[in-house]
Amino acid sequence: QKEVEQNSGPLSVPEGAIASLNCTYSDRGSQSFFWYRQYSGKSPELIMSIYSNGDKEDGRFTAQLNKASQYVSLLIRDSQPSDSATYLCAVSGGTSYGKLTFGQGTILTVHP
């Protein structure tokens, strides 16, 4: 079992729809959870951090964390073509203290 798994994708949604990206992790000691966006040929950009159970909203982005289910998700409302990118889930803490463990990434395409 991989330490951090993301829905395999690629994910394609129409403009204006909600894109839902999912991530599960295996280490129950994990404490910090991040979503990065990476455009093709560019470096990862931090878009959301979440540390406690529940929802965290920032503009069109909502991160959801459920530590009991070892599940973290990212919702993108009113998706735009500019949201087309690879989204990386990253986890820290537990056996990954002091470093990030990344999932394989989900490629999102938002079509007009």
Add this chain to the structure above:
Amino acid sequence: DTEVTQTPKHLVMGMTNKKSLKCEQHMGHRAMYWYKQKAKKPPELMFVYSYEKLSINESVPSRFSPECPNSSLLNLHLHALQPEDSALYLCASSQTSGVNEQFFGPGTRLTVL
């Protein structure tokens, strides 16, 4: 200033060359990281420096040699690389190694001939 800078942006080197990658941050962060990223894969951690001391080496071959001259600078010295080392090399920083909100630089695209 919330930026991590890296130079050069692109680097082409032969297998016998010696070159260095440079990274700089002015956010007062005390943890800095080197990652390697191959196409369609997530970043792969190479080294972690915490308070200018090497704290994590993910069993990286000795042809990669990191250096942290001060709290703002991080270098990666390259020697006798192989073509399979061609990748995007990313530098990142965070407030401390325990606070892992990491910010990435733009990366150096390395090609080894």
